[in-house]
Amino acid sequence: MRAYAKVAAKKVGVASYLREGVYAIMGGPNYETIAELRLLEKLGCDAVGMSTVHEVITAVHCGMTVFAFSLITNKCIMDYDVEDEANHEEVIETGKERQDVLKDFVSQMVAHIGGKD
Numbered sequence: 727m728r729a730y731a732k733v734a735a736k737k738v739g740v741a742s743y744l745r746e747g748v749y750a751i752m753g754g755p756n757y758e759t760i761a762e763l764r765l766l767e768k769l770g771c772d773a774v775g776m777s778t779v780h781e782v783i784t785a786v787h788c789g790m791t792v793f794a795f796s797l798i799t800n801k802c803i804m805d806y807d808v809e810d811e812a813n814h815e816e817v818i819e820t821g822k823e824r825q826d827v828l829k830d831f832v833s834q835m836v837a838h839i840g841g842k843d
């Protein structure tokens with residue numbers, strides 16, 4: 727499915743944004759502190775979220791084959807001199823901006839899984 731995701735991303739015009747990497751989970755509900763982000767980076771993490779890992783663990787427990795992807799909605803601020811910080815509004819706004827293309831991407835993946843492409 728990861729291989730097909732690259733095809734699907736090309737079809738919906740987002741191939742240049744696609745990245746593979748290590749996804750870390752933090753419990754939230756707060757976003758990470760700079761110290762936490764620096765630790766995650768040292769551990770080799772490329773992205774961090776709050777929900778996907780739980781969903782994957784539950785799905786695998788139920789015997790499902792899983793393909794997971796994330797829309798990266800914000801940059802992690804890792805510099806104490808930068809005033810900006812991750813915030814929920816930015817995450818929601820980016821999600822809204824990208825919802826149509828995500829819909830197309832998921833449709834492509836579902837069509838592929840259903841053998842309809």
Ligand SMILES: O=P(O)(O)O[C@H]1O[C@H](CO)[C@@H](O)[C@H]1O
Nearest residue numbers: 774775776777778796814817
């Ligand atoms: O794990 P991801 O998909 O990043 O989701 C997390 O991101 C949102 C926080 O802005 C929350 O809804 C939480 O579930």
Ligand SMILES: Nc1nc2[nH]cnc2c(=O)[nH]1
Nearest residue numbers: 752757774775776812817
């Ligand atoms: N843990 C975490 N989850 C997120 N979900 C969206 N953005 C973030 C973030 O910066 N950190």
